[in-house]
Amino acid sequence: MTALLELDGLTRTFRTRRGTVRAVDGVDLTVRAGETLGLVGESGCGKSTTGRMLVRLLDATSGRIAFGGRDITRLPPRRMRPLRGQLQIIFQDPFSSLNPRRTIGSIIAEPLRVQGVRDPGPRVREMLERVGLGAEHADRYPHEFSGGQAQRAGIARALVTRPRLVVADEPVSALDVSIQAQIVNLLAELQRDLDLAYVFIAHDLAVVRNVCARVAVMYLGRIVEIGDRDTVYGAPAHPYTKALLSAVPLPDPVAERERERIVLRGDPPSPAEPPAGCAFHPRCFKAQDRCRVERPVLAEVAGRQAACHFPEVH
Amino acid sequence: MSALPLTPGRHAAPPPAGRSPWRLAGARLRHDRAALLGLAIVALFVLMALAAPLLTALNGHGPNEFHPEKIDDALAGAPRGSFGGIDAHFWLGAEPGTGRDVFSRMVYGARISLLISLLATAVATTAGTALGLTAGFAGGRTDLLISRVMDLVLSFPQLIFMIALVSVLPEANRTLELVLVMGFFGWPYIGRIVRGQTLSLRNREFVDAARATGMTRRRIVFHEVLPNLMAPVLVYATLTIPVNIGTEAALSFLGIGVRPPTASWGQMMSKAIGWYQVDPAYFVVPGVCLLLTVLAFTLLGDAFRDALDPRGGNR
Numbered sequence: 001m002t003a004l005l006e007l008d009g010l011t012r013t014f015r016t017r018r019g020t021v022r023a024v025d026g027v028d029l030t031v032r033a034g035e036t037l038g039l040v041g042e043s044g045c046g047k048s049t050t051g052r053m054l055v056r057l058l059d060a061t062s063g064r065i066a067f068g069g070r071d072i073t074r075l076p077p078r079r080m081r082p083l084r085g086q087l088q089i090i091f092q093d094p095f096s097s098l099n100p101r102r103t104i105g106s107i108i109a110e111p112l113r114v115q116g117v118r119d120p121g122p123r124v125r126e127m128l129e130r131v132g133l134g135a136e137h138a139d140r141y142p143h144e145f146s147g148g149q150a151q152r153a154g155i156a157r158a159l160v161t162r163p164r165l166v167v168a169d170e171p172v173s174a175l176d177v178s179i180q181a182q183i184v185n186l187l188a189e190l191q192r193d194l195d196l197a198y199v200f201i202a203h204d205l206a207v208v209r210n211v212c213a214r215v216a217v218m219y220l221g222r223i224v225e226i227g228d229r230d231t232v233y234g235a236p237a238h239p240y241t242k243a244l245l246s247a248v249p250l251p252d253p254v255a256e257r258e259r260e261r262i263v264l265r266g267d268p269p270s271p272a273e274p275p276a277g278c279a280f281h282p283r284c285f286k287a288q289d290r291c292r293v294e295r296p297v298l299a300e301v302a303g304r305q306a307a308c309h310f311p312e313v314h
Numbered sequence: 315m316s317a318l319p320l321t322p323g324r325h326a327a328p329p330p331a332g333r334s335p336w337r338l339a340g341a342r343l344r345h346d347r348a349a350l351l352g353l354a355i356v357a358l359f360v361l362m363a364l365a366a367p368l369l370t371a372l373n374g375h376g377p378n379e380f381h382p383e384k385i386d387d388a389l390a391g392a393p394r395g396s397f398g399g400i401d402a403h404f405w406l407g408a409e410p411g412t413g414r415d416v417f418s419r420m421v422y423g424a425r426i427s428l429l430i431s432l433l434a435t436a437v438a439t440t441a442g443t444a445l446g447l448t449a450g451f452a453g454g455r456t457d458l459l460i461s462r463v464m465d466l467v468l469s470f471p472q473l474i475f476m477i478a479l480v481s482v483l484p485e486a487n488r489t490l491e492l493v494l495v496m497g498f499f500g501w502p503y504i505g506r507i508v509r510g511q512t513l514s515l516r517n518r519e520f521v522d523a524a525r526a527t528g529m530t531r532r533r534i535v536f537h538e539v540l541p542n543l544m545a546p547v548l549v550y551a552t553l554t555i556p557v558n559i560g561t562e563a564a565l566s567f568l569g570i571g572v573r574p575p576t577a578s579w580g581q582m583m584s585k586a587i588g589w590y591q592v593d594p595a596y597f598v599v600p601g602v603c604l605l606l607t608v609l610a611f612t613l614l615g616d617a618f619r620d621a622l623d624p625r626g627g628n629r
Contacts, residue, residue: 091522097523111527
């Protein structure tokens, strides 16, 4: 399969009072057409910043983004506009992402208008029905919607132009658990019908396991492990992935009681002052002298890539 | 036990599709007594100002007609009759010294007061919204520049500068001059609010969504940001009107408002000062007018704020 999206050394720094922060530090990724890639990590690890750079809401400091084989890293807004219909984003907070002064219909019609569609009405109605709302919702305002309905409207806006890639930035974490499953199923259904690729950003590992074929784990602006879902979840190679997975509650109480839990000490270090060597070493349960000096690079470990000097061997 | 009477037809039907935030606010306003009272008083004064020539035709006295027969020279010009000379022709009495009809002057004074304060508010609101929106949306140096100018204008002792400015300006069109000077000192108040609101709106996800869609900056400003600013702008504009009514009255009181013989409430009050011991009624008329209009606009502005809830989150 061909690569739909390629990231090459993508980096983003922010200037703050305390110095320059490398929020995203040299991320390499590939997303193939029609697949779902999960991007997980604690808050502040740079996953949202990566997602926002992908859709050009934020400019990359360095590195390269290629979409459909074309370099879009520095494409000016006018030339980016035609591609916007193929590259969309779904936001976390369904209400904040809908303009309270516009009707749902006009919000969903906007991407079509930008792409020069003369009469967006029929496509808006079709899309509303596809996401499980009714055509009669087009005249309603966001405040008349429930959280789940509002998120469906947000999805309709993102998908109405038939994009090839959608960045879903924590699309369900603001919703009730009972609604989360519905939205996740909707996203999966739409993917089948519309041949979409997702970059699914989440901190909830269980949700990611459900929807993603491949998973990338980020820590402090870098990818520490990336591979097929079953490989990564079944036998994590990076100690950080292992620790994250051991924090996911298990439904079986016996298994839950008997399993080994790894509790990470402390908070992730500030990206303004990243530790020398491996960024994870201050919290790592198997850190050694080498980890404090030499930064590990992503390397092939048992069918996936991990950035660790002492990966778990299974 | 008897059954409770059931009121028929009280089952609330689900709201019809598309209740916009404006319509919801309108519905809330219709149940707000203070708002309705404020609106009624405002409407009364606006009608009065608009119908000024008709009203003075009814009593037959123009605002600038002298009536020497209404004043008593033996009393140094105090109006004849009780309560400032109130009678069937002079509904609110006569002006001491000149005998001009107080009712006619009050009605024409309402014109000046409302015209100047509304226009000054319009100038301040337009300029404040445009500059505040630019500062908040553009950020960076533009924001820095506009914000410092706002601080500078706000730091002037305003009344003194207004007096100085109006005195220095050539005597061309006093009404226009007052509007511009009051507008100039008023825009930073609205500008600051608009800037703050724009800053918070700019970081809302729907603006990001609009950018991800490829909307132009221009369209984002006018279709996404501006409609969300209209509620706070309306509230603060409504609350600026009474301030401007007061300022216009103060300037006229100090003798630098509209030129005589044009009637204005502040000017009437300043004249009444010399007479309040012999003719308190003359003081009461413009005083009550000022009080009522300022009160009414303030009630209305507060009611708008409650109904539109400009700070009320994102739902």
